[in-house]
Amino acid sequence: MIKRTKGVTISQVADAAGVARSSVSRAFTRPDMLSPETVTRIMKAAEALGYVPNHTARALSTGRHGNVGLIVPDIANPFFPPLIQAAQLEADRSDFCIFLGNTEENPKQEDKLVGRFAGQVEGLVLASSRLSDERIRAHAGQLPLVLINRDIDGIPRVLIDSGSGVRQAVEHLAKLGHRRIVYVSGPSNSWSNKQRRTAIKAAASGLGIVVETVPAVLASYNSGRNAVSAILATGATAAVAFDDLTAQGVLAGLSEKRVSVPSDFSLIGCDDVLGAVTYPALTSVSNRSTEAGRVAVSLLLDMLQSRAIRDVRYVLETHLVVRNTTTAAR
Amino acid sequence: MIKRTKGVTISQVADAAGVARSSVSRAFTRPDMLSPETVTRIMKAAEALGYVPNHTARALSTGRHGNVGLIVPDIANPFFPPLIQAAQLEADRSDFCIFLGNTEENPKQEDKLVGRFAGQVEGLVLASSRLSDERIRAHAGQLPLVLINRDIDGIPRVLIDSGSGVRQAVEHLAKLGHRRIVYVSGPSNSWSNKQRRTAIKAAASGLGIVVETVPAVLASYNSGRNAVSAILATGATAAVAFDDLTAQGVLAGLSEKRVSVPSDFSLIGCDDVLGAVTYPALTSVSNRSTEAGRVAVSLLLDMLQSRAIRDVRYVLETHLVVRNTTTAAR
DNA sequence: GAGTTCCATGCAACCGGTTGCATGTCAAGT
DNA sequence: ACTTGACATGCAACCGGTTGCATGGAACTC
Numbered sequence: 016m017i018k019r020t021k022g023v024t025i026s027q028v029a030d031a032a033g034v035a036r037s038s039v040s041r042a043f044t045r046p047d048m049l050s051p052e053t054v055t056r057i058m059k060a061a062e063a064l065g066y067v068p069n070h071t072a073r074a075l076s077t078g079r080h081g082n083v084g085l086i087v088p089d090i091a092n093p094f095f096p097p098l099i100q101a102a103q104l105e106a107d108r109s110d111f112c113i114f115l116g117n118t119e120e121n122p123k124q125e126d127k128l129v130g131r132f133a134g135q136v137e138g139l140v141l142a143s144s145r146l147s148d149e150r151i152r153a154h155a156g157q158l159p160l161v162l163i164n165r166d167i168d169g170i171p172r173v174l175i176d177s178g179s180g181v182r183q184a185v186e187h188l189a190k191l192g193h194r195r196i197v198y199v200s201g202p203s204n205s206w207s208n209k210q211r212r213t214a215i216k217a218a219a220s221g222l223g224i225v226v227e228t229v230p231a232v233l234a235s236y237n238s239g240r241n242a243v244s245a246i247l248a249t250g251a252t253a254a255v256a257f258d259d260l261t262a263q264g265v266l267a268g269l270s271e272k273r274v275s276v277p278s279d280f281s282l283i284g285c286d287d288v289l290g291a292v293t294y295p296a297l298t299s300v301s302n303r304s305t306e307a308g309r310v311a312v313s314l315l316l317d318m319l320q321s322r323a324i325r326d327v328r329y330v331l332e333t334h335l336v337v338r339n340t341t342t343a344a345r
Numbered sequence: 346m347i348k349r350t351k352g353v354t355i356s357q358v359a360d361a362a363g364v365a366r367s368s369v370s371r372a373f374t375r376p377d378m379l380s381p382e383t384v385t386r387i388m389k390a391a392e393a394l395g396y397v398p399n400h401t402a403r404a405l406s407t408g409r410h411g412n413v414g415l416i417v418p419d420i421a422n423p424f425f426p427p428l429i430q431a432a433q434l435e436a437d438r439s440d441f442c443i444f445l446g447n448t449e450e451n452p453k454q455e456d457k458l459v460g461r462f463a464g465q466v467e468g469l470v471l472a473s474s475r476l477s478d479e480r481i482r483a484h485a486g487q488l489p490l491v492l493i494n495r496d497i498d499g500i501p502r503v504l505i506d507s508g509s510g511v512r513q514a515v516e517h518l519a520k521l522g523h524r525r526i527v528y529v530s531g532p533s534n535s536w537s538n539k540q541r542r543t544a545i546k547a548a549a550s551g552l553g554i555v556v557e558t559v560p561a562v563l564a565s566y567n568s569g570r571n572a573v574s575a576i577l578a579t580g581a582t583a584a585v586a587f588d589d590l591t592a593q594g595v596l597a598g599l600s601e602k603r604v605s606v607p608s609d610f611s612l613i614g615c616d617d618v619l620g621a622v623t624y625p626a627l628t629s630v631s632n633r634s635t636e637a638g639r640v641a642v643s644l645l646l647d648m649l650q651s652r653a654i655r656d657v658r659y660v661l662e663t664h665l666v667v668r669n670t671t672t673a674a675r
Numbered sequence: 676g677a678g679t680t681c682c683a684t685g686c687a688a689c690c691g692g693t694t695g696c697a698t699g700t701c702a703a704g705t
Numbered sequence: 706a707c708t709t710g711a712c713a714t715g716c717a718a719c720c721g722g723t724t725g726c727a728t729g730g731a732a733c734t735c
Binding site: 034035036037038041048049050053072074075076077078 | 712713714715716717719720721722
């Protein structure tokens with residue numbers, strides 16, 4: 016049967032090597048302070064005993080535990096896994112571990128997670144936070160914070176500017192002759208949603224296009240599907256959805272209602288997370304989630320290093336990826 | 346500008362409340378040992394100072410830090426997010442936090458992550474581990490471990506028995522008149538892959554069906570797509586793919602080669618992660634990933650509670666979900 | 676009213692490291 | 706030969722809690 020080995024401590028290593036505990040500590044953290052022979056002797060003893068430094072103890076005395084937290088609203092949304100993956104990779108490069116939190120789009124849960132993480136992490140990345148500005152500011156007062164897709168003065172943030180891509184989407188639709196389009200909006204407390212809606216309205220009004228907004232409440236397949244009746248009721252000939260998931264739901268809803276895409280109706284998604292794998296392949300606005308994850312963590316680690324908070328605002332541009340769900344208006 | 350608040354310690358609270366440090370500690374951990382008045386006095390003082398117990402210090406003296414690790418091979422594979430989400434929810438119920446690790450299907454990375462996590466977590470869940478049995482056994486000697494989709498004697502494990510569903514899939518194809526089918530296999534070090542291949546062969550031989558195996562190497566869209574030539578070369582009329590992602594790739598590859606599904610070729614996936622959203626909707630073997638995540642964490646927390654390792658083998662049955670990618674053989 | 680119990684609280688050691696300062700040694704400087 | 710300094714190492718306090726044991730007073734017993 017399997018039995019557990021108990022921890023070897025620094026004292027045991029010190030005894031075995033015939034030195035003081037402090038020397039063992041230094042052998043691991045600042046070997047340059049010791050003579051090379053002492054270091055090797057200590058290392059040999061440590062190896063023989065199977066010594067592994069105790070992370071917790073080290074964290075207690077240094078105040079640094081080498082963890083950062085990452086909180087996302089919905090891990091199952093394909094926008095996030097690449098972001099998480101990139102964040103983890105970047106953290107790894109500096110020997111940091113990632114605590115992952117999933118809030119299920121619920122600000123209460125988010126607050127709770129932040130509280131639980133604080134004290135175990137040196138800093139936090141909040142991706143697409145659903146918290147109010149005040150709560151975020153409050154948290155930022157407790158520990159280093161970097162935001163993704165949330166634009167608050169004084170707090171370092173990485174923004175995926177879907178505005179640029181959305182503008183191209185509207186221009187694309189205009190060129191195809193669409194004069195009346197729908198924006199299928201996402202979560203009301205989402206910064207990206209606000210940004211996209213604003214960008215669409217601005218672009219449309221410049222091109223003489225009418226935009227109606229149909230709410231989808233959540234960013235999900237089902238809310239997209241449920242929004243279809245309302246979308247068709249507007250008399251529009253094309254729609255831009257808050258994200259690809261919503262668009263996919265709209266696609267399904269349209270197909271159920273025998274409205275074929277793109278011949279009867281044009282559809283554009285956002286985030287380009289499944290563009291190539293829907294049928295027809297979805298025209299979408301590119302995302303930069305991988306970069307966002309990487310940059311956010313790298314920014315955070317910088318802050319931890321320098322102990323300074325710079326007011327960084329890192330913007331990532333996007334563009335339209337045209338596939339098969341858009342065509343000329345009838 | 347934002348400034349950080351420094352930590353309030355137990356001593357400050359003790360001074361403010363006019364008691365010993367130990368009393369403050371007990372007020373938070375074992376209030377029944379103190380008189381109610383003392384507890385309220387301490388709590389009031391703590392509140393006033395904004396005291397929050399230091400997680401690290403507590404962990405050091407108790408040896409319990411309330412974290413468990415979860416390691417998966419690929420976050421971006423849609424099989425895992427629901428599992429992760431469920432694991433997190435379950436951990437949350439007991440006030441545990443989840444450390445997430447992503448190995449990118451790389452055993453080296455997995456080993457490294459386990460090492461880095463050990464010492465910060467009380468236990469570990471390895472989902473679809475790509476490590477060798479020996480490595481897993483070695484890790485299990487260091488800390489409590491629960492496996493998902495990996496069957497090793499003596500180590501608690503949660504198994505999604507796709508065998509039952511795969512058997513149904515083969516029977517389904519047999520009933521439709523297919524006599525020659527392909528199994529598009531997944532990662533060679535995947536337990537699920539082995540299980541599925543075995544189940545298919547067993548079921549097929551009982552029904553007088555010929556099975557050819559075509560390797561897809563990784564569980565991904567692209568490997569599925571690349572496998573299509575080899576699949577068609579076998580002359581089979583139907584295929585079962587290692588997972589839905591692979592199936593989706595196969596679907597795309599077939600469509601590029603003008604082989605239409607299901608009229609020319611029948612296809613079945615596994616894990617049912619995107620069945621309803623492909624076109625045509627994919628027939629697939631159901632998954633139980635949410636339950637697997639939940640059960641694994643709950644098992645792990647049990648182990649931590651009781652300090653005992655029981656040889657648990659928790660099996661979750663699956664079944665075939667018929668949609669639109671299968672039809673009678675020509 | 677003295678002896679016994681019980682309860683609330685304090686004392687101090689401990690968890691396993693880190694680190695400022697003191698000490699001792701040896702070589703270089705004059 | 707004596708001072709000076711650099712360097713390697715040890716000592717002990719500290720990080721912020723937890724916990725076994727001791728203590729003192731109140732309540733209870735006879």
